[in-house]
Amino acid sequence: MAYTTENNQSGLMAKAVKEGIFAGLIAFGMFLLFVGIETYQDINNQLVWRTRWGLLAVFVAVAAIGRFVTVGFIKPHLDSRKLAKAKSGVLEISDEKGFFRTHFLKIALVFLLCYPFLAMLIFGRQGSLKYVDNFGIQILIYVMLAWGLNIVVGLAGLLDLGYVAFYAVGAYSYALLSAHFGFSFWLLLPMAGILAGLWGIILGFPVLRLRGDYLAIVTLAFGEIIRLVLINWTDVTRGTFGISGIEKATFFGIWSFDAGAPNNFAKVWGLPTSSVYYKMFLFYIILALCMLTAYVTIRLRRMPIGRAWEALREDEIACRSLGINTVTTKLTAFATGAMFGGFAGSFFAARQGFVSPESFVFLESAVILAIVVLGGMGSLTGIAIAAVVMVGGTELLREMEFLKHVFGPDFTPELYRMLLFGLAMIIVMLFKPRGFVGTREPTAFLKERKAVSGSFTKEGHG
Amino acid sequence: MTTGTTTMTKDSILKVERLSMKFGGLMAINDLSFEAKRGEITALIGPNGAGKTTVFNCITGFYKPTMGMITLSRDNGKEFLLERLRDFEINKVAGVSRTFQNIRLFSGLTVLENLLVAQHNVLMKASGFTILGLLGLPTYKNAAKAAIEKAQYWLEMADLVDRADDPAGDLSYGAQRRLEIARAMCTGPELLCLDEPAAGLNPKESLTLNTLLRAIRDQGTSLLLIEHDMSVVMEISDHVVVLEYGQKISDGTPDHVKNDPKVIAAYLGVEDDEVEEIEEKLDKGIIEEGTV
Known part of the structure; x- marks a missing residue:
């Protein structure tokens, strides 16, 4: 017995060494020209080259040692753990969940409700600004946008690459209507939603016959059309200059957050002047809007219309054979998703006090869609987690001053945000191809509610 | 006069008249x-390739026929x-539902959800086109309950109650074949x-299918x-209708x-002149009908 294990051990080591050397050789071959040789311009503006053997050696060593450790230690360790689990007879699929997991949503909600106060307690009045605004509000806007897009992409299975257009419609509705007519935030919030919903229907009509890639291209074009109209219709939108000085939201007209107003919130309550109250107020508004989105989505899923959306994602032809009008079903999906985009847009305008076409580029659509896919299409919890990871992660990059010591003083971490975003997506998709939450909660049940594995659900064809 | 009506007591629910369907130059169904x-x-x-599925697709609205008339008369005389x-109205208004040759279930939804869809x-009407339902009015709650009961009834008929909460896929x-039939029946x-309901079934499953289909017929x-x-x-x-090359050869x-x-010839591939020969013999009474 002892002999065989020893024999195994030495065999394993030999294999690890062999694979390590092999990986090193491949790394050497791959990086020889990329890393080992560098070209640059000398003083005479001539292109010359020099070698970087040291750096190349580091790359090769990392590859070789990494492979050696993986094969020699990490993999056997994982295998033995799996074996032990299989021997113990306990299946990995168990319904036992920890306290944290079963009460995750309640804990998250309580945390979010306390979050601004916690931030103020820990970081002080001015210090908390960053945490409430950059992290809290920013993430929640994306959560709301992604939840809105989730209705179109995750439930109805219609791939929409131009979602940011509705966000823009909402934002400009608020900016223009408040500037021209002086309507308040609370009146314009629903109006912006309705206008965006209307645009959702307008987009929906021409694309009803399209599916899959074709639908994606046309929605992409729609997003660009809206942006280009905003840039070029200078009489109304002031083009690339954008619209500034947008009125702030008020506390239902009772208190204002304008510094000069007599009913200023801080003055009325005798608090020291600070912009943090407005940010906190905005945080609660967007939190409430997110909750509204989640509530409506959850309720709609249990309605015939929500089930029809999901059925549409699964099989459109079968839907028609069951007497479901797929035209109105698709249009309602577009309109509902767009409406939440419009709410988020008007909130965005109120928060920034400034809107310009810069904020509504295709990249935003892509980020929102990435959050939906990463979170697990259709799952609200998964999408919220994905938004925290993706948006919070990129915000966090700005904070990482210490990276400057590693990569030199010219290094600006924000510039690498998209690179890291992509890298993170690839890693998540490798390990969780169906997103963070790949299962689907059924909307009705006879005896017990069992989550539907992601391998049965479809992504939709358009 | 009255004695001859014994076979005419049943009126027709579906009448297909002079139906033709052309795909480019191909006559899939001919008159x-x-x-x-x-x-x-x-x-x-x-x-x-006789055009059976094409007929089906014309009846259920997936194809628009080149020519002809398909009349459906409902119980209430309409x-x-x-x-x-329009395709979805054939189910919604005319009360015709169908299944597919290659099963089309909502595989990511549970069995029960398939029947609710x-x-x-x-349900849409009961929920006031979603608006009343969102407010949580009792009309929708009752309708939802009734819908689950109806689904449960068909689950029992199709012997699927134990699998109600599993994904259809x-x-x-x-x-899955039985579920597709149950789902079609839930539209009332x-x-x-049914497009080839027994395709791919083993003899035992085929037998249960027969019982299910008979039960559906006996319900009206x-x-x-x-x-x-x-x-x-x-x-x-x-009642059997036989098609070959888009034309009816027997009924x-x-x-x-x-x-x-003619049917035997169509299925076994007898030469055309041989068919005529047999027909001639039949006419002359050389061989008796039923022995061929």
């Missing part, structure tokens, strides 16, 4: 006329011209069209089915069709 009687199981059979209705139009092939149709729903499996066709159908009771030399 086809037949009737399906109320409360009967009508089978549409024929060799591969008549609908199916070729003029089928009751979309009823997780069911075995035979169970007067005519159920008429059936129209395409089938290759002769054991199913001959066993359960009241009658299973026994009549079984012994029709």
